[in-house]
Amino acid sequence: MSGKTPFDNAPELPSRRRLALAFASLPLLGIPALSRAAAPATSAINTTGLAITDTEVTVGQLHSATGTMAISETGSIQSERLAIEQINAMGGILGRKIKIVQEDGASDWPTFAEKARKLLVSDKVATVFGCWTSASRKAVLPVFEKENGLLYYPTFYEGLEQSKNVFYTGQEATQQILSSLDWLSREQKARSFYLIGSDYIWPRTSNKIARKHIENVLKGEVVGEEYYPLGHTQFGSLINKIKLKKPDVVFAVVVGGSNVSFYKQLKAAGVTSGKQKLLTISVTEDELLGIGGENAEGFWSCMKYFQSLDNANNKKFVEAFKAKYGANAVVGDVTQAAYLGPWLWKMAVEKAGSFDVDKVVAASAGLEFKEAPEGYVKIDPNHHLWSKTRIAQIRKDGQFDVIFETPELIKPDPFPKGYQ
Amino acid sequence: MESFSDLGAILLMQGFNGLSVFSVLLLMALGLAIIFGQMGVINMAHGEFLAVGAYCTYLCSELVQQYAPGLMPAYFFVAIAFAFAVTFSLGWLVEWLMIRHLYRRPLDTLLATWGLSLVLQQTLRTLFGPREVSPTLPDWLMGSWQPLDGVDIPINGLFVMSISILLTGGLLLALYRSTWGLHVRATVQNRAMSGAVGIDTKRVDRVTFSLGCGIAGIAGAAFTTIGSTGPTSGSLYIVDTFLTVVFGGAASLFGTIASAFVIAQTQSISEFFMTGSMAKVLTLSAIVIILMLRPQGLFSIKVRK
Numbered sequence: 213m214s215g216k217t218p219f220d221n222a223p224e225l226p227s228r229r230r231l232a233l234a235f236a237s238l239p240l241l242g243i244p245a246l247s248r249a250a251a252p253a254t255s256a257i258n259t260t261g262l263a264i265t266d267t268e269v270t271v272g273q274l275h276s277a278t279g280t281m282a283i284s285e286t287g288s289i290q291s292e293r294l295a296i297e298q299i300n301a302m303g304g305i306l307g308r309k310i311k312i313v314q315e316d317g318a319s320d321w322p323t324f325a326e327k328a329r330k331l332l333v334s335d336k337v338a339t340v341f342g343c344w345t346s347a348s349r350k351a352v353l354p355v356f357e358k359e360n361g362l363l364y365y366p367t368f369y370e371g372l373e374q375s376k377n378v379f380y381t382g383q384e385a386t387q388q389i390l391s392s393l394d395w396l397s398r399e400q401k402a403r404s405f406y407l408i409g410s411d412y413i414w415p416r417t418s419n420k421i422a423r424k425h426i427e428n429v430l431k432g433e434v435v436g437e438e439y440y441p442l443g444h445t446q447f448g449s450l451i452n453k454i455k456l457k458k459p460d461v462v463f464a465v466v467v468g469g470s471n472v473s474f475y476k477q478l479k480a481a482g483v484t485s486g487k488q489k490l491l492t493i494s495v496t497e498d499e500l501l502g503i504g505g506e507n508a509e510g511f512w513s514c515m516k517y518f519q520s521l522d523n524a525n526n527k528k529f530v531e532a533f534k535a536k537y538g539a540n541a542v543v544g545d546v547t548q549a550a551y552l553g554p555w556l557w558k559m560a561v562e563k564a565g566s567f568d569v570d571k572v573v574a575a576s577a578g579l580e581f582k583e584a585p586e587g588y589v590k591i592d593p594n595h596h597l598w599s600k601t602r603i604a605q606i607r608k609d610g611q612f613d614v615i616f617e618t619p620e621l622i623k624p625d626p627f628p629k630g631y632q
Numbered sequence: 633m634e635s636f637s638d639l640g641a642i643l644l645m646q647g648f649n650g651l652s653v654f655s656v657l658l659l660m661a662l663g664l665a666i667i668f669g670q671m672g673v674i675n676m677a678h679g680e681f682l683a684v685g686a687y688c689t690y691l692c693s694e695l696v697q698q699y700a701p702g703l704m705p706a707y708f709f710v711a712i713a714f715a716f717a718v719t720f721s722l723g724w725l726v727e728w729l730m731i732r733h734l735y736r737r738p739l740d741t742l743l744a745t746w747g748l749s750l751v752l753q754q755t756l757r758t759l760f761g762p763r764e765v766s767p768t769l770p771d772w773l774m775g776s777w778q779p780l781d782g783v784d785i786p787i788n789g790l791f792v793m794s795i796s797i798l799l800t801g802g803l804l805l806a807l808y809r810s811t812w813g814l815h816v817r818a819t820v821q822n823r824a825m826s827g828a829v830g831i832d833t834k835r836v837d838r839v840t841f842s843l844g845c846g847i848a849g850i851a852g853a854a855f856t857t858i859g860s861t862g863p864t865s866g867s868l869y870i871v872d873t874f875l876t877v878v879f880g881g882a883a884s885l886f887g888t889i890a891s892a893f894v895i896a897q898t899q900s901i902s903e904f905f906m907t908g909s910m911a912k913v914l915t916l917s918a919i920v921i922i923l924m925l926r927p928q929g930l931f932s933i934k935v936r937k
Contacts, residue, residue: 439907449900
């Protein structure tokens with residue numbers, strides 16, 4: 213990785229272009245009526261005292277740029293900035309350019325809460341794009357609810373949450389898991405499953421949902437379920453247990469640095485895709501950078517988005533992302549979901565004709581976004597997105613071949629009955 | 633039903649796994665065993681020296697890949713030497729700037745080296761970025777060796793094991809058969825008297841500390857074959873490392889070896905029969921109980937008082 217920090221690419225217009233814009237707007241100064249027609253008066257679109265001027269609207273960005281989570285959150289920071297830059301290039305929202313105040317949650321949950329309060333109370337931002345782990349989201353949630361802020365949260369997560377003040381642009385667990393298990397059972401004739409995870413809320417909830425679905429719906433069998441501490445690096449005993457129990461499929465929800473050890477050791481122990489089927493819901497293009505495609509080649513990953521998706525929206529998005537962050541940059545599921553945030557907010561604000569949080573929230577339900585890189589998405593009244601789920605096979609070069617995609621969008625169901 | 637040969641194969645691989653965990657623990661703890669064990673310096677930055685060694689390997693791998701891809705199969709040995717050189721020099725510098733002023737204040741050393749670990753972490757983050765990296769391994773280090781049908785022995789595990797054996801053997805020889813070793817043991821037992829008979833104790837301290845750091849560097853390089861490296865990887869190692877050294881009995885190298893073996897086997901076997909998190913609980917509780925009964929650790933050097 214280059215030593216470049218995510219801050220190097222602040223979406224500021226080059227000064228020459230800013231000058232040109234200033235000149236271009238000069239003629240408008242003489243005819244205020246005309247310029248007001250293009251951009252509605254601030255008093256009309258901002259009745260709650262947010263940081264909005266006649267030319268600018270301030271938003272917050274709250275991710276970990278330092279600490280252990282920076283590995284994962286960097287992609288989200290980058291794609292949100294890209295989206296905002298593109299929106300600004302199109303003229304902004306309601307005639308106002310977006311200005312970003314970036315805060316660093318530093319992989320520390322109380323810091324997230326403190327920075328969220330700062331963004332909402334001192335900076336009075338119109339919305340926040342941010343958080344990554346469930347722990348950070350849970351930490352900021354009371355702040356957003358108390359101050360009536362707005363948060364766009366990008367990560368696929370365990371569900372069991374729905375707040376008036378949050379939009380979840382990633383998948384909740386049932387969207388991601390159920391259709392992939394169905395596929396395994398239908399196409400791969402899988403009957404026995406070995407569930408593995410890192411030891412915290414997301415893997416445990418995901419595996420709980422998987423187990424219920426396997427046992428109650430698919431009538432299959434779970435031959436093992438176990439968890440390893442975050443950062444665990446010795447998977448030798450586990451691998452031997454897998455060899456002993458010979459499950460049809462290993463269902464893996466291992467995260468972070470453990471991932472790298474897990475797949476390297478699988479490969480070293482001769483457990484390759486030719487001998488053992490494995491499906492993971494925690495490996496994106498970002499993780500593969502660390503794991504190395506050759507160590508996980510042929511295993512399946514299940515997400516709503518892969519960089520290799522073949523559609524016009526995605527080609528444009530990946531091209532723009534690489535143009536901004538370098539040809540070697542990769543785009544994972546969460547990075548794409550983070551990219552949706554600013555666009556969904558823009559559409560909601562324009563539909564509401566206001567930046568007021570209550571009006572934006574009210575306008576969001578049912579919004580459709582046809583230009584999403586993952587394809588068409590729609591906001592459900594429960595603040596989650598309708599989306600397709602895809603299964604892809606890991607390639608040696610660290611990319612994925614999509615081999616299955618649900619025919620229809622899946623309705624988000626953050627409180628699934630029978631799975632809790 | 634499992635056939636008998638299948639079970640035998642699993643048993644064999646499980647046995648190897650225990651040895652593999654043992655060699656990882658031993659390698660991790662070896663450097664600290666001489667720094668903490670022989671000198672009594674609580675080096676909280678030990679994990680970061682491991683990480684520095686790992687990053688050196690990553691650097692070598694990137695350079696070789698870019699400028700001399702033909703050397704890929706052999707680069708790992710150069711990388712190990714490079715990692716040793718860098719961490720040894722770093723250790724020398726740290727001893728000179730910081731540690732030597734704190735020999736009589738062990739608790740302050742703890743704080744100072746912890747601060748050092750934070751400084752090193754942020755330096756690594758600034759230099760290499762926050763993402764975890766892993767060097768490209770030469771092909772011969774990947775995959776498994778199959779001595780029997782159905783038995784897969786990971787080659788990277790064998791590699792780590794041989795480095796571990798070589799280093800331990802070398803260190804034992806150096807400590808018990810060389811003049812330096814004689815000086816170190818003399819200094820540990822009675823610093824004032826050693827100085828009086830003409831041993832340059834300051835020099836012994838510096839070499840010992842640097843050597844401990846250098847060994848940590850080699851361990852870090854070896855660990856890139858089994859896991860990834862990030863700026864905070866060091867903090868993952870530090871607990872296991874201290875555990876091994878303290879459990880073994882601080883001043884005894886044999887104690888460290890024995891304790892690494894006991895911890896590794898307990899962990900490996902219990903992981904096989906219960907889930908990962910429970911195995912960790914069991915291992916840690918066992919250590920706590922044994923340390924309550926034997927506060928001096930498994931082995932302790934008998935000193936005439």
